[in-house]
Every structure is written in C-alpha cells, then in structure tokens.
Amino acid sequence: MKIVSLCGLLGYGYSETALEAAFAEKVDYVGVDAGSTDPGPYYLGSGKSFTDRGAVKRDLSLALPKILEQKAPFIIGTAGGAGSQAHVEWLLEIIREIAAEKKLSFKMGVVYSDVSKDYVLQKLDAGKISNMSDTFPLDRQAVEESSRIVSQIGIAPIVELLKQKVDVIVCGRACDTAIYAAPCIYEGYDPGLAFHMAKIMECGAMCSEPVAAADVMQAYIEKDWFQLRPANPARRCTVARVAAHTMYEQTSPYLIFEPDGVIDLKDTTYEQVDERTVRVRGSKFTEAEQKTLKLEGVRCVGYRTICVGGIYDPNTISHMDFIEETVTNFIHESASVTPDNYHLNFRRYGDANSNMCVVIDVVGKTQEIADMICALARSRMLHCDYTGRKSSAGNVAFPFSPSDIHVGEVYEFSVFHLADVDDLNETSAVRIEEVIA
C-alpha cells in the first residue's frame, strides 16, 4: 500500500515535479500535517494560523485534483495550525474555495477536537489528569482562565470516517502520527510499523537528503516492513538519515507515545534497499491499559508592544546596564500605572565587541498600558545620559518609523497534560459535508 505525504507542513510548499512523480504510481492514501505547537501558544489563543493562507491554498490546489482523481482518501491533521474549531473553519473555507474554482465535488469528513473547561475540570477533580512534566502541574485556575482548549485526537475518529468512505478528512488538533497511521491500521497493517512510519512521514521529506520539510515523501507498507522513498528524484533516503530523523524532536529515540499505546523501536532495523530507498522492520506496538489524550490550552496574559533599536557606539554599549536601570527607575517613578500592570524586558543581542540590537519588550495588562510603557522606555533610553557620554544626540538607531510595534495579545500555555479516557472518541465530534462544485 502506498501513502504519500505532501510535505512536512501544509503551506510550507513542495515541488511540482515531486508531486507528479508521486502520482505517476497508484496512490492509496495521502496525508499532510497542517499544524504544530512548535510556534508557541499564540496561534491557539488567537484562532489564527502561523501558516499563510495563500501558501496553504497553493499546496492544496495542486494536489486536490490529483488526489480525487486517484480516489485516495486525503487526511489533513491539525487544520489551521492549531486545530481549534476556528482553525478548522479557516481551512474548510479554503477547501470550499478551491472546490468551486476547480469544479471539484467530494465527500468531506470533519473532526472537531475542542474540549470544554468543564470537561477538563471534571477530569481534574476525578484525578484523571497527569503531568507531562513535573515542572508543569495543572490547577483549576489555569483551566478556568483558558481561552481555548483542544485535545490531540488519535486514530479513532479518522478510522470512523474512513469507514464511511469520505474523500477528504479535515481534523482539528490531531497527533501528527494519526494522519498516516489511521489508514494503515484501518487497512489491517501492523500498528507498530504504521505508527513508526507515520512518525517519519509527518515531517515530509525531512528524513531524506538533501533534507527538506518542504517536499513530497512516499511510504510503502507491507505485512512485515515499510519502505521510505522521496518522491523528488533529486532526494534520497539513507539509513543514517531515516534513523536520525526517528529521534528528531522526540524525548526518547526508542519510544513513541500515542493515545492508543507505545511504540518500541529497540528492535527496529533499517536496511538500504536501493540508492534512494530505506526499509524498516521490527517496530513494535504495545496497547496501553489506560488510554490517554493530550490536552492543550492557552490563556491570555497581556498585550505586547515592542521597539527595536541598534547601538553602534561601544561606549554606549558598555553603559547598557546603567541605561536599563535608569530607564526602569524612571518608569517606576513617572508612569501613571504601577509596575504590577506590566512586564518590561530589555532584550539585548550582541556585545561590546560588536553592534548591539536591543528590543524593548513590554507586556501590559492592556494594549494601552503596553504602548505607554514602551513609548516611555524608548524615549528615555534614546536620551539617557551616562558618565563620559560624547554621543549626546541619541543612544539608539531606530530602523523603523513608527518605532513601536503592536504585537497584540500574548498567550501562554495553561494546559499541556494527559487525560485518562475510557473512549478515544470522547473528545471529538465528527460530521460529514458534501462539497459540491
């Protein structure tokens, strides 16, 4: 069975040559991961995507007609970058737009994976929440302050939709592996191999050389092994690359934790089949006695305004500690709000031997407070006097006008925990939509 990964992240791009090559053969399933927590908590909080709409549309427009022509179900994980309902709707709108433009009709399954605060609080009260790290426990306040909470779905809801013969599946927040493992497990392949293959495929051509998240990857799964071969003839998979990629951004190189269980890679072997192909065997799946789903939530902690400046005078750079202290004290004394209303942080890049970049970073309880504190810090820093100062016209080179930049809401992770579940479908809601050109 042949599975195609369009690229490591929907909207990061892929080569058309590679796409053509991948679809020159019969393709059984196609997947693409469309989100990640790597870019931080902002995107889940704001409901926006870190990927660009135009780029996402390009990646889908080229592939969708070929996918539908081959009748290969297409699974998209973590729609809109963070996978909440707002993100899913954003992606659905793009898909409907493409369908209208390209005159495509198909059956589309949608999986929502948002969870309510009450759901999380009930789990917490029942002792069914466990920490991913002891450094990050969960309390009721963090849940209550959350602006959005999603669950990372596993394969279960995707398998449900595959049974209903949909053409396209758009998932809310999903485990990266679920995208590629679900069709294999649905078709009866070994879950150990399916999940390991999925872990590699979710990054597109990252497991090949020259390395690239932004290109098409192909996997072939059989009873006792799976094979990886990049679609782009200019790339190749090697044992070293594939094995090295298996440990990429994982806490352990030998264990992959999934909602359904754990994949053990201690006995996994890698074999170079031909110049561009690697075969993998021996990855083992053990079903977990207690199934878990990962919950992700964020809360708004303020509003940010920043100002970027350059300092080229070594004398000024050597007085930066003094300047920061003077500016901070000045704001404490003269601002109309008390310091508990904002965080003021001077971020310095470079040192006395080079040019220095300083970023005045203010997070205020409101955007108005952040603007005011940033403006005061900027003007005071520009004209701050210090012993032996000769460049008395100004301390900072501002590259931009306006100098102060509104960054907007600041979110932090409030929930990143595992919930014990009885049913792996309990956090997801599934619906089917007929898209008609």
Added chain:
Amino acid sequence: MKLIDTAKILRSKNAGPLYITYDIIFENAEQMKKIYNALTKEQIAAAYDVDVNSITIIPYEIVDSIKITFPRKMVSGCIREDDVYGCQQHMPLANLEVNV
C-alpha cells in the same frame, strides 16, 4: 576538549512546549561510546542550572549518537521566552569540557 569538537552534529530542539532535547551525533561508534562514558548528568545540570534528576541521557547506537532531554526552564512562549523553537539552546552543551 570541548564537546562540540568531538561531534559531527550537536543540536537542540523543542520536544513539545515543556521539553528541550539535545542530539549529539558522532563520526563513529567508538567516539560516541567514549563521550557517553565521559559525559555526566552533573556537568549538564551545572551548565544549564537544572535539576540533575530531571535529565535523561540515552545512547542511540544506530546513528552513533546521544540524546539528552530535560524540561525547559521557560515553557514555550511564556513572557520571558527567548527561543520558542529551542533550537539555539545548545551552546552550554557545546562548550562543556570532556576528558577524552
């Protein structure tokens, strides 16, 4: 000798919002074993100012490498965050002195 001078690849990367993981890939198995035996959790704990018990060091023989993981001090994207993707956190490790 500095750890960076013994390695082919030495990198850091977030593994979810709560952890940073460090991969050191060596030229060969012999070099990997030498460093694995010489490198201590205490050294790493001191370099990063973290709890020694929170550190895991796992040898990954297939690609002559060592994986080190511990919780990140600042949860991804918090107000004082300075490296969301965690991909520039490797310098304290790179500069560790190893006796080989």
